Each structure stands twice: as structure tokens, then as C-alpha cells.
Amino acid sequence: MKDEILHHIRYSLGKDAEHSSVYDWRIALSLALRDRMVDHWYRSTRETYASNAKRVYYLSLEFLMGRLVEDMAANLGLDREARHAIEALGQDYEEIVHDEPDAALGNGGLGRLAACFMDSLATLGIPAYGYGIRYEHGLFEQKFSDGKQVETAETWLTQRHAWEFERPEVKYRIQFGGHVEHHEGKARWISSETVLATAYDTPVIGWKGTWGNTLRLWSAKAPGAFDLESFNRGDYLAAGRSEALARTISRVLYPDDTTDAGKQLRLKQEYFFTAASLMDLMRRYLSDHDDLRALPDHVAIQLNDTHPAIAGPELVRQLVDVHGLEMPEAIEIVRNCLGYTNHTLLPEALEKWHVGLMAYVLPRHLEIIRAIDHDHRERHPGSPRIIEHDHVQMGELAFIMAHKVNGVSALHSELVKETVFEDLHKIHPTRIINQTNGITPRRWLYTCNQPLSDLITREIGDGWVADLEQLKALNEKSGDKAFLAEFQAAKRANKVQLAQWIRQTCGTEVNPDAMFDVQIKRIHEYKRQLMNILETVALWNEIRDNPGGDWTPRVKIFGGKAAPGYHVAKQIIHLINDVATRINNDPVTGDLLKVVYPPNYNVTMAENLIPAADLSEQISTAGKEASGTGNMKFALNGALTIGTLDGANVEIREHVGAENFFLFGLTAQEVQERRLQHGFARAAIEASPRLSRVLGQIVDGVFCPDEVTRYHELVGNLYDHDYFLVTCDFDSYFDAQRRVDVAYRSKTGWAAMALKNTANMGWFSSDRTIQGYARDIWHAGPVNTGGMEKIA
């Protein structure tokens, strides 16, 4: 390893070791690790071709990968060796690891799920490609200025991205606009704009290096040659214009996971990467097959939400317009290839495109969508229309074009049947199925939590990393005082580290013996960070009323970004920061209560915070969080959950045991009923002296003396609307928190409950999820290999 790193310092970076920076060392280490991946990767490709195995194509507008060094090293079984080599070279391994920018090509849970799936597909040895966009700028960076969120552009690609291979020879022409001509039953799309999609490949190697798949991200380029004539005339801007226009398509990730912002460009992004991916997989298929009717036997395409839903009409277009199949047959072939995962029931997040826009950007696709609609309604009279009120409904399109539609938790999948797709479900009663989300144990325990990971491995061996259900063996240890003490010591080591990091990033001193109570996720009204901060104020009041009481010291930790245009979410951030300033400077409450909000929550921060958490906040309005995966990361790392019966919380509670989970709040059913009661919010506030007092303080400007009216609108909305029922669940939440306080006072009691969480979270491995997709949707499986020995 050492020699390989030095080789890259010299021959890839053109430096000598003496004058190399942390950046140089990191790139050299990454290249050395990448070298070790390549043979596994080639072998996997060869075996896939040789076996003629079915390939899985995972289409996702987002891949929230995070840093790669530690994970790549761990999966290759080289984590210790890499560290030793770097240390032998006189360098600081931690510093080098921390130098890597997050690959933040996603907003949150949906993009992180895609990243976990890539890891599991490789670990399970299923031949698969992840397809997405190589955004120049990932999710914005968040800073706070006087407590308010400010966004700046993310710039991961200003540095060399050492993991990828550029594939200049892989390029496709992607068309937009123009019109369609029809001659003798054949359609011809005369487009008005073309961009090139070029490929960048990152190898994804599974645990122990047994298999390697590819993450192929598309970048947009201008198709034509550089305009030398304009340049020579001195018109430098004109010379670069077409290049700049084309590149816009892969320039930025949309920082909003709930609305179809940026209309035309967003639609172009979606079509751009979907079309390129389908052209690529068709080229691969036709290189050794000639019967298009057998496509579904060899190709499974999964749509991660509706963002790639244009895949249905696009693949039909290729089969009909390019390969000459008949429309109804093409539709059937495509349907047998496609699966669609629904991620949300929030009405504002269900994609809809105005037919005018669709006709302008993708005229041929609009015709095909009408044909698909016609075909479906002929077979199923009375079926809902794909085009409704002049909008193409991408959810309906995806449903009709997929042979399976899945929700992401048991509760969510039932709600999908009862709400968004109620009518389509009646027509196709076996199409909707459930595949509860999961997380990869490699990143979310093995690499991010070394103290706990080492303890578990010492106790039960390392088989759990690829077979997480083996953690069940730890159940036997829940009465073993000595083991519980070690389990606690691992948590405490993580908390000490985090306390130090909090001092550096927030300037706040926190006590590692206080309970670390963590809510990290995108800021959204339905996730109810507002309820958490209101409860924080209520607790502050109670401590101040009785400072000598038997209080359980707490550190409330928040993390998360608000979409730049989401006004209410930004107000909530501001309020949390204002409350933190007031409470952290209160000598009466002192160490009993602290509030910290480190800026720029991302995968790396999650890896830092989760191993140190005692309490996991999963407090969404029941029926709104489709699954959640943050909830799984915490429970796996031995945090107890305070949560509602929402998303995968329901299943987590079943697995870890109701006695090891702090439940509160209305059920999804009760939420629906309560909303119908006139004036429910005002009534709930008036019935709760605690909540009334907190809201009164906020309105009086206790936390914003410089601008007393700052939160009047926010509080006014709680009285008059409160669509997410913060007011109705507040007292129940407060009471659950006091049960948490009591439980935390018994150190061994708490540790035993926490251990029960870790021990029973094995089912939430994304390996289990991927096995479910492979079995129920893709009908695909691993190509059998001899694993690591084969390459050695």
C-alpha cells in the first residue's frame, strides 16, 4: 500500500513526498485504493457477460454518496492497511480522510437510499448499474448568519474526483424541442436542440470485494465543435455560448425535494439522464441479443420516485420509432421492465408537467403518453387519466408503465393504496407492494462507529457486517452487567469526541454525561422540528421554575437544511438558533439544558452525530414520513427513539420491542379525523397551559428582543391552521420526554434498552431490502462467484 501511494504521489500527481499536501496524499491514497478495485470490477463485468445474467438498472436523480475513502477501504478489507501505510509515511490518516468533500448529489433520504442500495447490490453480487447526473454543484452549503440560513454553492468538483473514470467514448445525443412529422404510420421527431451526454464511471465494490458494480453519472456537453469563427472575430462570449447552455443541464442539483421547481430545466434534467441511461442499456443489450421481445428477461429498470418516469414513454419511443415495434406491444415490453418506487404522499411533491411545457420540450413523448393513456383506458374503461387539467401526472404515468409499484414502509404502502393511487389500485390490485427501506451496515455501523463495531465483532465475530441479523446474538447480553458497561463505554467515547467537535464548530461547551438528544434531517413542517424546539422552551421553563429539581441534563442537537424558497422552514431554523442563544447563556439552567445547531448537515455530519446519540427524534405527523432511514441509523447505533407511529418507526418498534421505544402522538387515522374538527389547534393550545405559555413567550419576543414580531406569523399559523398538528401532539410529546428523563437516570436500564435496539435492527439492513426488490420486482439475482479468493 505504502509503495502504491508513493507511486501515485510521484506519477499521478507529479510531486515528491516531501512537498506533498494533505490533498495530494488523499488523492494518492484514493488512486491506490481505486487500483485495487479495478480487477474486481473487470471480473464482475466479464462474469456478467459470460453468465448472460439479468442486469438491474437503478435510475435516480440523486445519489447522496458522502465521502468515499473510508468506505472503499473498508469494503476492500484494506481499512487497517490504508491507515498503517499513511501513518508509516508520516501522515495523519484522520486529517486525510477529513479532507475529502462529500459527494452531495442528493437532498436527503431518497438520495441516501440510492447510495445504500448501490452498496448492497455490490455486496450481494447482483449485476447492477446506478444511473444519475454528475452535477457540478451538489446540494448547497448552509451557513448561519445571525441565526438565519444562508446558502452558498457547493463545489466538490473544483478538486480532482479521484474515484471516477471519465468515458469520453461513451456519449449519446439527447434531443429536445422541435416537432413531430408523421408519414405512413411512422413518426419522425425533428428536434430543435441537442446536447451530448457523456459518462463518468465510479466503481462500487461490495463488502470483502466480492463484486463490483458501476455508478454511471452523466454530464452534459455541447455537441458541436468550438465556434472558432466567432472566437477569431473577438466574440469570445458567443464562442462559448452553446457550450455554456448545454452544460447548464448538469450544473446544479435542485435543492428542493418536494416541489417541481425550475420547471423547464428540471424536466430537461430528468429527460437528459433517463434517455442517456436507456440508450446505454439498449446498446449493451443489443450488443449480444437481437430479440427485443426478450428485453424484460435481461433488463430490470427501477425508477427511484417519478423523476425518471419519462423512462416509460422514452423506451416506448426507442422501441417503436427506432426499432419498428408496434405501440401496444412496445408498451407491454416496457412495462415488464419497469418498477416504480413511490416516496411520498405529499401533494406538493407529486410531479405534474403542464402539457404546454411537455409539448415544447418533448413533443414526441407527449404523443406517446397520449397513446399509453388511450391503450390503458381501452383495456380498463373508467380508469384515471394520465393527463388531467392540462397536466401530465407523472405518478399515474409511472404507475401505468410499471409492472410493480412499491411503497417504502408497511404503513406507507397501505396509504399508497388508500390515497394517491386508490383508483389505479382497484384496477391493478396486485401491482402495489411494499419494500421497507434499509441502510447499509457497512457505512452506518462498521465504519462510522468504531468503538461499537469493535465491541460487537469481539463478541460475535464480524459475520454481522454482511448478515446484520446476526446482531440478534447480542440479545443474550442484555442482562450482562459487564457487557453493558462496555456498551456504555463505547457510547461515551463517541460522546466525548462529539463534545469536542461541538466546541470547535459551535463554540458551545456540552457535558458528555448529559443525554444527547438529536434531530437531524431536512427541515420540513411535517418533520416537526418546531414541536421539538417548543418542547425545549417548555422544559427550560420548568427547570427555571424549580432549578433545584431532579432534572436529567440534556443537550438538544439539531441539524438540517431548509430548501432556499421554503419560508416557514427558514423561520423554524431562525427560531431554533434564537432559542439556543437565550438558553445557552442562561446561568440558571446551565449544564442542565443546552441547544446546539451545527450548520451544513450532510452524510459526514450524520456519521459523526449518530454514534454519539442517546435519543433519536422521529416525531413527524403520522402518515407523512414515508419511511425515514435516519430512524434506522440511530436505532442500529444504540439510540432509543422517541417517535410517532409513522413510516418505518412502526416496524422499528415492532422489532426492538415496544418497551424499548418512546411512543407518543396521534395515529395516521386520528390525524385525519382531527383535521376535520373546526378550530382544533386553538382548542389544543387553550387546553395546554404549558404550550400557551411557550407560545406567549415567543410572541412577546423573549427569544428575539431585537425584533419582537419576528415569529408572529409562525405562531399565528399554529393557532389558525397547524396542518401538521404540532399543537395536538404537544402534550403527549412533552410527557413522553419526561418518561425519557426518568429512564435515562438508570444507566444500566438505559444501556439494556439501547442494546435491545442494536441487537434487533438487523432486519433494517439495505441488504434485506435489496433482496426483496430482487425477489419481488426484478426477478434478478447474484452471478455466483468464488469471492475474494478468486482474485487473489
Ligand SMILES: *Cc1c(COP(=O)(O)O)cnc(C)c1O
Ligand atoms: C439518512 C439521511 C437522511 C434521511 O434522514 P431522515 O431522518 O430519514 O429524513 C437525510 N440526510 C442525510 C445526510 C442522511 O444521511
